[in-house]
Amino acid sequence: MAAGNPILQIDNITLVFGGVTALNGISFDVAEGEICAVIGPNGAGKSSMLNVINGVYVPQEGRVVFKGQDCTRMRPRQIAQLGMARTFQNIGLFQGMTVLENILTGRCMKIRSTWLEQGLNIGRARREEVENRRAVEEVIEFLHLQGIRKTPVGKLPYGLQKRVELARALVAEPTMLLQDEPMTGMNLEEKKDMSCFALEINREYGTTIVLIEHDMSVVMDISDHVVVLDYGAKIGDGTPDEVKNNQDVIDAYLGVTH
Amino acid sequence: MDTFLSLLLERAKKNPDVPAFRTKRMGIWNPTSWSQARDQVSILAQALSQNGVEAGTPVGIFGPNATDFYLDYLAVQSLGGIVVPIGTNTFGDELAQQVNGADVEVVLAFEQQHVDALLECGQTCVKRIFYINGRGMENYTQPELMALPDATGGIEASAAFLEQMEGQRNPEETATILFTSGTGRSERPVELSHGALIATARSIARRETITEKDELLAYLPLSVSSDFLFSFSLALTTGCTLNCPESDDTVLQNMQEIGPSVLFGPPYVYKYIYTHASNRIESARTFDTKIYKSALRAVMTVASHRAAGQKDSFTDWLLFMFARITTFSPFCNIYGLSRLRLALTGGDAIAPDVFNFFRAIGIDLRETYGQVEGCACVTMQSPEDWNSDSVGLPLDDTEVRIENGEIWFRGPGQMKGIYKNPEATADSIKDGWVRTHDAGHLDDQGRLHVHGQIARMGSLNGGGAFASDMLETRLRSFEYIKQAIVLGDGRDYPVAVVTVDGTITRTWADRRSLRYTGYADLSAHASVQEMVREYIQKVNEGLAEDPATSGMQFRRFAILNREFMASAGEVTPTRKLRCHEIEEKHRGLIDALYSDALEYTYTDPVDEESYTVPLGNV
DSSP states (O other), X not given: XXXXXXXXXXXEEEEEETTEEEEEEEEEXXXXXXXXXXXXXXXXXXXXXXXXXXXXXXXXXXXXXXXXXXXXXXXXXHHHHTTEEEEOSSOOOOTXXXXXXXXXXXXXXXXXXXXXXXXXXXXXXXXXXXXXXXXXXXHHHHTTOGGGTTSBGGGSOHHHHHHHHHHHHHHTOOSEEEEESTTTTOOHHHHHHHHHHHHHHHHHHOOEEEEEOSOHHHHHHHOSEEEEEETTEEEEEEXXXXXXXXXXXXXXXXXXXX | OOOHHHHHHHHHHHOTTSEEEEEEETTEEEEEEHHHHXXXXXXXXXXXXHTTOOTTOEEEEESOSOHHHHHHHHHHHHTTOEEXXXXXXXXXXXXXXXXXXXXXXXXXXXXXXXXXXXXXTTOSOOOEEXXXXXXXXXXXXXXXXXXXXXXXXXXOOOHHHHHHHHHHOOTTSEEEEEEOOOSSSOOOEEEEEHHHHHHHHHHHHHHHTOOTTOEEEOOSOTTSHHHIIIIIIHHHHHOOEEEEOSSGGGHHHHHHHHOOSEEEEOHHHHHHHHXXXXXXXXXXXXXXHHHHHHHHHHHHHHHHHHHTTOOOOHHHHHHHHHHIIIIIHHHHHHTTOTTOOEEEEOSSOOOHXXXXXXXXXXXXXXXXXXXXXXXXXXXXXXXXXXXXXOOOEEOTTOEEEEETTEEEEESTTOXXXXXXXXXXXXXXXXXXXXXXXXXXXXXXXXOEEEEEEGGGEXXXXXXXXXXXHHHHHHHHTSTTEEEEEEEOTTSSSOEEEEEEOHHHHHHHHHHTTOOOSSHHHHHTOHXXXXXXXXXXHHHHHHHHHSTTTGGGOOOEEEEOSSOOOTTTTOBOTTOOBOHHHHHHHTHHHHHHHTSSOSEEEEEETTTTEXXXXXXXXX
């Protein structure tokens, strides 16, 4: 996917928890339609960065601009309505509900009918029910989840739960998808599947993806743009090749080459 | 005399609104009625005709089981073209071999995966590839590619076109080219005519009164001859509905939803259900397990009496009925078997314990015997056959004879020949009889008994007879053993390489609190070795009872670190083992089995990891 204009601008963000500075004056842009990876050692501030982007944390300084709107102080729900969806590092699914029901929850932003209409199954509620189910089925087909549609999520292995979480994010039809360590704890095959899905989502729907990842081979293979954080500061920003050859990054994260 | 096209037109006139096909997509079963089928076929046929498909053109059909592809069959056949079905997971050399072997010029493929496989496999004869789903292929520029919707756009359905085509067809024409499975010999393209396939399907339908009210499930890869016969041909000849599952991993669920009334499955399907059930019982509460086991005992007692030809005693019969109603009727419902009135198996020998189990719980399971050369079915058991040792009587107008221990047959269902290979055809058909390369005998009631492939029978050093197929079937009877290969021809004693069923063995190990990391570790566990050893000892005791088999007792065995896999070329699409490939690949392991070594360490080419396989003495 060719990268276009910046869809997300991070401008001089500083986030402080008490005496700890989690993020220190960070700025970078994410272009429309690209896959951007945020990497860095443990405690570098990657998850905090993601939480700032989708409004869970409010930074003390700086601005987050998404699609030209300043959303630094917006609530997560408002930001989601702008077209941003995310997945979590620790799976945040409803364990007792089926895969289908879990994915359906991702559509709740799209529901316009009132609780009364829904309760009586009349008017808009009826039409929306069909629309939402169709959207869910499309995602189920896209991510090959047909075999587990009716399985409670709690019974699924970890790799599949991650995929269900991705499905839930995707069903909201986001313009931007945030993924917090989508491949942690997966085996090689699951990682391969997950990388393919990320690429396909990007290509098929034109979704911009920002992901945090530890696995270097995955990051270098699939991303167009890599941002490196260390102790709350940005130490690298560029294409995978540029980052790979950046001496600061090598020292801080990749280790000194032998 | 009929062709598949005339059957379609007749059905579309007789029951235009009855569903002919059903495919599950996006969570919904989508029916296609006979008249819709006719209309779609007429559009497809016109489009193909405009793109150069004519009588005698081999057309590859490459996709999953779905309405679209069965309609493609009909469209190709209505023009007199030859259908070459290709299984959805075929790729690489195997794909190139099939495409080149049948001179396929045009391929109807499903989506990117299939198009990529075709472009990359190194085939040399395809001139045009149609695809249905263009997702991910926006940037493909190959001139041979064409989206099927583009080809059919603007064409109107025309029954007259099909009727005109019907006049030009004749039943002697080749309907399809199917490949022999290649477990022993190399794969060969077999030409089957409309007449042969329809006669075979009619013969089965007549015997079992299969009608338009029946429901079938099509789930075997398209390239498998049983799918062509028991799904496509049977549906067209009888007018019953053919249901196609949503994907490979939803077959069991979809079966439960549809509740097919007639089902064909290779032995692995029945073994899977059998093992799946055993596994669930293994992990159930003690009380439930007790109830299930006593119910099973009640039905098995009666089944064994009936197999031996004895009458049931009244109490046995009462317990039998009670067990069936209280336990096995719900059991069948869970697996989608409650509407099943005819279950067929074939293509490989079914393990006797699995066969007996299904007969006992009330499933009318019958063994069939057949080969691609005979439209996949030559003989079939009758309802009275309570034993899995025979494969029943020949179909209508079909004869079977034994010459020098080898089975030969002739009848309306026999092949036209091996495609473009007169020498191989002459070798396979002599004086109108077709050879099978299988050994067997006929009993006094005319029923056929199959002993196994001739190429796999031999003798041990020291002169004792040796039959790998029979020994493997006995090993596979055990629910913990998934696959087994037995060697011994020209050796001092028989040895076995087996793989364990991961699911049930894990449950078994968890109940015993064994510690293991994964499948490889579990299969090498001392307790698993011990369990398998005990079973093989039991098999040996059985072999010792019969003087004809007492020389074939196992002395050594190994449990492999992984299952035999199709992707490693070790298994056919119907999950039969390719013995030659396995022998070649695991030569080191086999040699170690014929030494005194207690373990064998090797690097598995599949994942390039090193494994140590313990070798057991029985």
